[in-house]
Amino acid sequence: KIPVQSRELWNKHKVRKFGTAEEFEEKFISHVEWTLARSLYNCDDLAAYQATSQSVRDNLVIDWNKTQQRQTARDGKKVYYLSLEFLMGRALDNALINMRTDTSSQDVGPTDETLTKGNTAREMIRNAMKDLGFKLEDVLEQEPDAALGNGGLGRLAACFVDSLATGNYPAWGYGLRYQYGIFAQKIIDGYQVETPDYWLNFSNPWEIERSEIQVPINFYGYVHRPESEKTTTSPSDWIGGERVLAMAHDMPIPGFKTPTVNNLRLWSAKPTTEFDFSKFNNGDYKNSVEQQQRAESITAVLYPNDNFDQGKELRLKQQYFWCAASLHDIVRRFKKNKRPWSEFPDAIAIQLNDTHPTLAIVELQRVLVDLEKLDWHKAWDIVTKTFAYTNHTVMQEALEKWPVGLLGHLLPRHLEIIYDINWFFLQSVEKKFPHDMDLLSRVSVIEEGSQERYVRMAFLAIIGSHKVNGVAELHSDLIKSTIFQDFVKVYGANKFTNVTNGITPRRWLKQANPKLAELISETINDPNDDYLLDMSKLTELAKYAEDEAFQKKWNDVKQFNKSRLADLIKRLNNGVDIIDRDHIRNTLFDIQVKRIHEYKRQQLNIFGVINRYLCMKEMLQSGSSIDEVAERYPRKVSIFGGKSAPGYYMAKLIIKLVNSVAEVVNNDAEICDLLKVFFIPDYNVSKAEIITPASDLSEHISTAGTEASGTSNMKFVMNGGLIIGTVDGANVEITREIGEDNIFLFGNLSENVEELRYNHQFQNTSLPEALVKVLNAVESGAFSPQNASEFRPLIDSIKHQGDYYLVSDDFDSYVATQDLVDQVYHKDKKEWLKKSILSVANVGFFSSDRCIEEYAETIWNAEPVKPE
Ligand code: NBY
Numbered sequence: 001k002i003p004v005q006s007r008e009l010w011n012k013h014k015v016r017k018f019g020t021a022e023e024f025e026e027k028f029i030s031h032v033e034w035t036l037a038r039s040l041y042n043c044d045d046l047a048a049y050q051a052t053s054q055s056v057r058d059n060l061v062i063d064w065n066k067t068q069q070r071q072t073a074r075d076g077k078k079v080y081y082l083s084l085e086f087l088m089g090r091a092l093d094n095a096l097i098n099m100r101t102d103t104s105s106q107d108v109g110p111t112d113e114t115l116t117k118g119n120t121a122r123e124m125i126r127n128a129m130k131d132l133g134f135k136l137e138d139v140l141e142q143e144p145d146a147a148l149g150n151g152g153l154g155r156l157a158a159c160f161v162d163s164l165a166t167g168n169y170p171a172w173g174y175g176l177r178y179q180y181g182i183f184a185q186k187i188i189d190g191y192q193v194e195t196p197d198y199w200l201n202f203s204n205p206w207e208i209e210r211s212e213i214q215v216p217i218n219f220y221g222y223v224h225r226p227e228s229e230k231t232t233t234s235p236s237d238w239i240g241g242e243r244v245l246a247m248a249h250d251m252p253i254p255g256f257k258t259p260t261v262n263n264l265r266l267w268s269a270k271p272t273t274e275f276d277f278s279k280f281n282n283g284d285y286k287n288s289v290e291q292q293q294r295a296e297s298i299t300a301v302l303y304p305n306d307n308f309d310q311g312k313e314l315r316l317k318q319q320y321f322w323c324a325a326s327l328h329d330i331v332r333r334f335k336k337n338k339r340p341w342s343e344f345p346d347a348i349a350i351q352l353n354d355t356h357p358t359l360a361i362v363e364l365q366r367v368l369v370d371l372e373k374l375d376w377h378k379a380w381d382i383v384t385k386t387f388a389y390t391n392h393t394v395m396q397e398a399l400e401k402w403p404v405g406l407l408g409h410l411l412p413r414h415l416e417i418i419y420d421i422n423w424f425f426l427q428s429v430e431k432k433f434p435h436d437m438d439l440l441s442r443v444s445v446i447e448e449g450s451q452e453r454y455v456r457m458a459f460l461a462i463i464g465s466h467k468v469n470g471v472a473e474l475h476s477d478l479i480k481s482t483i484f485q486d487f488v489k490v491y492g493a494n495k496f497t498n499v500t501n502g503i504t505p506r507r508w509l510k511q512a513n514p515k516l517a518e519l520i521s522e523t524i525n526d527p528n529d530d531y532l533l534d535m536s537k538l539t540e541l542a543k544y545a546e547d548e549a550f551q552k553k554w555n556d557v558k559q560f561n562k563s564r565l566a567d568l569i570k571r572l573n574n575g576v577d578i579i580d581r582d583h584i585r586n587t588l589f590d591i592q593v594k595r596i597h598e599y600k601r602q603q604l605n606i607f608g609v610i611n612r613y614l615c616m617k618e619m620l621q622s623g624s625s626i627d628e629v630a631e632r633y634p635r636k637v638s639i640f641g642g643k644s645a646p647g648y649y650m651a652k653l654i655i656k657l658v659n660s661v662a663e664v665v666n667n668d669a670e671i672c673d674l675l676k677v678f679f680i681p682d683y684n685v686s687k688a689e690i691i692t693p694a695s696d697l698s699e700h701i702s703t704a705g706t707e708a709s710g711t712s713n714m715k716f717v718m719n720g721g722l723i724i725g726t727v728d729g730a731n732v733e734i735t736r737e738i739g740e741d742n743i744f745l746f747g748n749l750s751e752n753v754e755e756l757r758y759n760h761q762f763q764n765t766s767l768p769e770a771l772v773k774v775l776n777a778v779e780s781g782a783f784s785p786q787n788a789s790e791f792r793p794l795i796d797s798i799k800h801q802g803d804y805y806l807v808s809d810d811f812d813s814y815v816a817t818q819d820l821v822d823q824v825y826h827k828d829k830k831e832w833l834k835k836s837i838l839s840v841a842n843v844g845f846f847s848s849d850r851c852i853e854e855y856a857e858t859i860w861n862a863e864p865v866k867p868e
Contacts, residue, residue, distance in 0.1 A: 017059040017109040021128040027055040028132060046202065048134045049092065049142035052125070053205035056095050059109050060252040061208070064261040070865060071170035075337070077346065077862040079164070079171035080330055082360060083157035083353035084322065085302070086175045086264060087149030087182075089507070089685030091206045091251075093140050094162075096122040097511050098254040144199045145684050146206075147181035148266075150306035150643075151595040152711050153392050155685065156471075156848075157353055159711075162504040163848040165255035165262040166533070168864035169856060174326040176318060177207075177249045177266035180301040185643050185682040190659030194304075194646050207266070210248035215325045216272065218243050219317065223413045233376040233420050235369055238413035244295040245270050246325035256506050256532060259867045267325045269298035305645045306595045307398040316402060316410055323360040331367060341374060345385035349860035352389045352465070355400045355457035361387055361464035362414045365421070370413070380421070388859045389461040389468050390499075392708050394475070394483050395599065401447060401454040418455060422446060425463050429490055443486045462487050462495075467859045471501045472709035472730040474750065497858060500733055501709040502851035505532050508715045513693035515557045516719060520840075523550065535844030542841040551833040558696070558720060558836075559585055565694035568687070569639075569678055578666055578676050579637055586635055588825050591721075592699035593641035593683050593691055596651040599706040602640060603794060604807050605699055606658050608814055609638050609665070609677060610774045610783075616671050626672050634826040637676040641683035641691065650793060655679065657791055660783040688715070695721035696832075697744075697821055701814065703805045704728045705750030714846040720836040724817060726810070730846070738842045742835040746817040747810035756809050760802040767799070771811045775799065 002010065018024045031051040032038050038047050071078070099109055099121040110121040126136040149155060157173065164171040183194035218240025225236045251264040271292035298321050303310065334347055352358065361383055368379035393399070408415035422445040433439055445463065447454040462468050462484065470476030476498030480488050488496060510517045510532055521529055524540040531537035544550040566579045579587065592605050612633055619629045640658050644651035662677035680687065698716040700707070700723055707729040716723060717734060724744040725731040735743050748756060759765050767775070775795050781788030798807055824832050844850075856862045 015058075015062060017062050018055065019109050021124050021131075024055060024125060024128050025132060027058065028052060028128070031055055045134065045138050046142045048129070048132075048139045050202070050205050052129070052139060053092050053143070056092065056099075056125075057205060057252065059099070060095065060254055060261050063254070063259045064252045064263070066259065067261050067867075068263070070867065074170070074865045075347075076170055076865055077860065078348055079169055079856070079860050079862050080326070080348065080350045081157065081160060081164070081171060081173045081353065082323070082326060082350060082357040083154070083173065083175050084319070084356040085149030085154030085353075086146070086157045086161070086173060086266075087151075087154035087685060088146040088158045088251075088264075089689070090140065090143045090145060092143055093122075093511055094507055095254055096125060097506055098166075098256045100257045100259065144201070145181070145686050146199065146204075147197055147684055148175065148178050148302060150182055150302070150304065152709070153306070153354060156501055156711060158685075159502065159504040159507075159848040160852060161253045161262065161264055162256075162506060163502070163852040165253045165260050166258060166504075166506070167849060167852055167856075168255065168258055168260045168866050169262075169852065169862060170865050171262055171862075173253070173262075173264040174322070174329075175264065175266050176299050176302075176322050177268040178299055178302040179268075179296075182302055182304055182643065182684075183646070187655075187659060187679060187681045190656045190663070192644055192652050192655050206251050208250045208252075210250055213248040213329070214270075215246040215267075215328045216243055217246050217269075217321050217324050219320070219410055221412065223416060232416045233369070235371075235373050236413060236416070238366075238370065242291075243272050243274065244298060244321070245272050246321060248325075248329070260865075265326075265329070267299065267322055269295050269321060271295040304643070305648075307393055307395060307597060307599075308645060308648070309398055309400045310647075311402065311406075313406055313410065316406065319356055320359050320363075320411060320414075323357050323363050326357075327360055327363050327367065331364075341368065341372065341382060342378070344382050348386055349862055350387050351855065351860070352387060352461060354390060354392050355461050358389075358400075358457045358461045358464070359411075359414065361460065362417050362421070365417055365464075366413060369417075376420070380424070384464055384466055387461075387465040389465040391458065391468060391470055391475075391479055391484075394478050394708070395706060399483070400457040402457065404446065404453040404455060407455055415455075418445060418460065421460070421463060432490065439486060439489075443490060458483070459487075462491075466495070467497055468495055469497045469499045469859065470708065471499065472733060473498050473500060474705075474727075474732050475708040475729060478705060478750070499851055499854045499858070500730060500846075501711050501714070502846050502848035503711055503714045503718070504848050505535060505718065507689070508692065509718050512689040512715075513557075513561065513719050515560055516693065516840075519553055519557055533849065535847045535849075538844050539841050541837055545834045545837040545841070546830070548830075551830065551837070554720065554833055554837055555585075555829075558694075561693040561719075562587075562589055562696075565589070565639075565690055568690050569680065572681060573678070578678060580635075580673050583635055583673075586826065588634070588636045588696045588822070589639065589694055590636055590697045590699065590821075591639045591641075591691060591695040591716075592701075593639070593680070593688065594710075594712055596642045596644040596648075596654055598650055598654075598797075598805050599702055601701050601703060601805055601807065602642070602654050602658070603805075604701055604810065604814060605638070605640070606654070606661055607771065607774045607807065607811065608818060609675075610661060610777060611770050611815060612636075612818075613661075613665050613668075613671070613675060614773055614777060616675065620670060626674075629671070630674055633674060634822055635674055636822075637678065639678050639680060639691070641680035641687070643683065650797070653791065653794055657778070657783065657794060660790075664783050688712075692716055692721070693719040695719070696825060697722050697724055699723075700725035700728075700731055701747070701810075702726055702728050703753065703810075704748055705753050706805075714843070717839045718843045718846065720840050722821075722832070722835055722839065724814075724821060733845070734843075737845050738839045742839050744817050744821055746813040748806060748813075753806065756806055757802065757804065760804075765803075765808070767808045768812045770815060771798075771808055 018027050028051050031054040032043050035054050129136045161173045181197040181199050184197050186193045220241030221239045223236050246267040249266045253262040253264050303315055364383050368374040445459045447456050470479050480496050562584050570577045616629050616633050658679045665677050692715045695716050698721050700710050700713045704726050710729040726747040727749050778791050784790040
């Protein structure tokens with residue numbers, strides 16, 4: 001503690017934020033000289049990025065410190081969001097956009113007074129950078145994506161921390177600081193090749209290493225129970241075998257137009273400085289050093305699977321390492337206040353992003369029973385009131401389960417606790433439904449199977465939580481009627497709820513689409529961009545949906561964004577333009593970017609493209625002119641992007657098929673550039689910021705009932721793109737919000753999926769004629785002349801393996817709907833623009849701010865801590 005008489009001196013030298021361009025320039029230069037040890041003579045774009053980030057970070061850190069002090073003093077309920085993935089993307093541009101410009105209190109950074117009207121903090125810095133000799137856009141490009149996630153689940157966590165800070169919630173994210181994020185995807189000869197993403201190569205200006213916060217974490221070992229304690233539910237000692245340290249790294253998370261800066265705490269693993277003397281005595285010095293070095297492997301790499309559980313021991317180690325470190329941190333902070341344990345759930349809410357952090361439930365029970373010596377049932381009451389669990393999938397292959405043997409070996413005490421949790425749970429079920437042995441085995445946390453027994457993590461998460469939510473209405477209904485139906489029976493339906501996903505409009509509208517954001521703020525007369533905090537303001541736009549002058553401006557923005565994407569594609573295509581710039585206005589940009597997965601049905605999309613191509617060729621062969629072909633099949637570019645899990649054979653084959661089709665179609669002079677196909681390599685957050693605003697049409701075409709929500713559907717709509725989609729996930733609510741006239745829905749409904757699958761298995765189903773032609777062309781080697789059988793597995797899965805994803809059942813309806821899209825886009829542009837404008841006008845519901853408010857009110861019971 002600093003003595004009172006010293007405080008005056010501290011205050012005299014209080015650090016201050018930069019507020020003017022001049023103050024920023026001074027900061028920038030001092031970081032170039034002092035932080036980077038460089039100078040005017042060797043400051044390149046990368047150094048400028050680092051110096052700018054350091055300067056902006058200095059401002060954030062001041063607010064970060066104040067936010068933490070304020071939240072501690074106010075002592076409201078704190079929210080912790082546990083996610084193994086945070087797909088943050090770049091931080092600098094986002095920080096510039098979020099920098100507030102609307103307050104008059106002291107040391108606030110750029111304010112209205114220091115900025116000329118209509119000029120944002122971002123503009124101020126852009127100008128300052130220019131004066132210093134740099135172009136802001138080039139400098140921003142230097143930042144590597146923080147790609148610590150796979151897809152939707154990880155990006156959702158990133159949008160949530162943005163909205164939590166913006167809503168002034170006292171909330172931290174907890175995750176892992178992987179040294180390697182999701183792999184970088186290269187396309188070589190049409191195939192996906194994975195290369196490591198060592199994103200920390202040039203050091204990371206956005207993280208604050210907290211070397212003072214190091215938590216010891218144990219693995220393996222054995223359980224010792226004192227003679228006096230007879231059962232596994234009494235305090236026991238876990239004697240750990242292997243020990244590593246979890247070190248904290250903090251990332252400041254700025255809210256939009258608020259001084260609240262929250263914290264994202266990521267853990268990295270490092271060896272302890274303890275020395276294993278038993279090994280040393282054996283003379284095995286080298287081995288004992290190696291053992292220590294292995295510690296770092298725990299947080300070395302993100303597992304690159306989405307919607308698939310691989311069940312590897314190192315993954316379980318990651319999960320426990322992260323849960324134990326985070327809980328230790330949370331409990332330590334709680335204990336400072338000396339409140340009774342029974343008040344823990346009043347002080348703290350912990351949200352589990354999928355089942356990956358389920359061990360946190362077990363760990364808290366262990367801490368309370370073994371270390372804090374609470375009675376088992378009192379402890380369990382605290383645990384269940386604290387946790388809530390979000391489910392993101394109903395697909396079996398994605399539901400986590402761990403072999404009992406593996407879990408018990410790594411975490412012997414935790415396995416005992418899991419058995420006891422299950423025991424008490426099953427007793428309560430037995431009491432409610434006596435003698436229903438089937439029910440007991442169905443809801444048991446332990447799956448008793450053939451040889452191995454497994455721990456079902458989703459069941460453990462339900463039992464240990466007070467609320468379970470799905471991520472879109474359809475999905476939340478489905479979990480109640482399918483995978484968790486027995487738990488609805490046991491607990492009643494109220495434990496299960498829905499919070500439809502959302503996305504942050506700061507990144508996905510303002511940052512990704514500055515031109516549209518500008519047009520919107522000017523049109524609805526909102527020069528300070530307040531609509532980004534209250535998206536219902538967008539409904540104002542509806543007035544102009546049919547206004548010709550406005551439609552033209554709207555269309556101009558879209559054309560600008562399409563050119564921007566065409567530039568990117570040209571760059572990725574070795575400088576060769578595949579999109580005809582003279583026709584960009586009447587070329588439909590049809591985009592499907594997301595993880596490659598059979599259930600997301602990129603194969604349906606590419607089969608549709610092949611069908612279109614074959615039909616065009618057929619017309620030409622039967623004597624139609626190219627103009628007639630163009631009339632029937634107007635200009636279109638079909639854009640794909642997304643990563644496959646490295647071990648997912650079928651997904652990789654789909655990528656190869658797309659690239660093979662592109663090769664043939666793009667080089668077919670006969671069709672005169674009316675159709676183009678491109679696969680964008682290495683789809684990631686920063687590429688999404690270019691791609692999303694450029695779509696005319698985007699594809700969200702999963703087999704009904706398989707896509708829990710989808711969030712890119714929301715991003716595309718927010719950027720004025722129309723959707724072709726199935727009645728699945730959040731497409732349902734998007735339709736409700738924007739109106740069914742403004743979305744192209746097709747295909748079978750989820751309630752029919754079971755029957756359709758049954759028919760494929762036991763009935764003689766025939767394939768639609770058009771699809772047969774497509775499959776024949778693929779089978780004939782039309783797209784793989786050197787290896788005709790290359791795509792066999794894709795064909796077989798439809799023809800001979802029951803067509804699990806129902807491509808054949810939805811094919812005709814998909815093609816017909818694509819025809820309808822062409823009709824509207826090319827024959828009735830006014831109608832198209834009207835749909836586009838009305839979509840944006842009514843997209844407000846899908847702001848993650850709304851979503852976070854719902855979590856806060858219905859699950860966490862938490863309130864914002866407003867800055868004075
Ligand atoms: O979560 C996605 C859903 O597919 C999507 O519909 C939803 O919008 C989004 C946000 O709620 N799920 C997802 O991205 N899942 C994963 O990335 C994932 C990653 C790893 C594992 C499981 C799922 N795993 O078991 O290792």
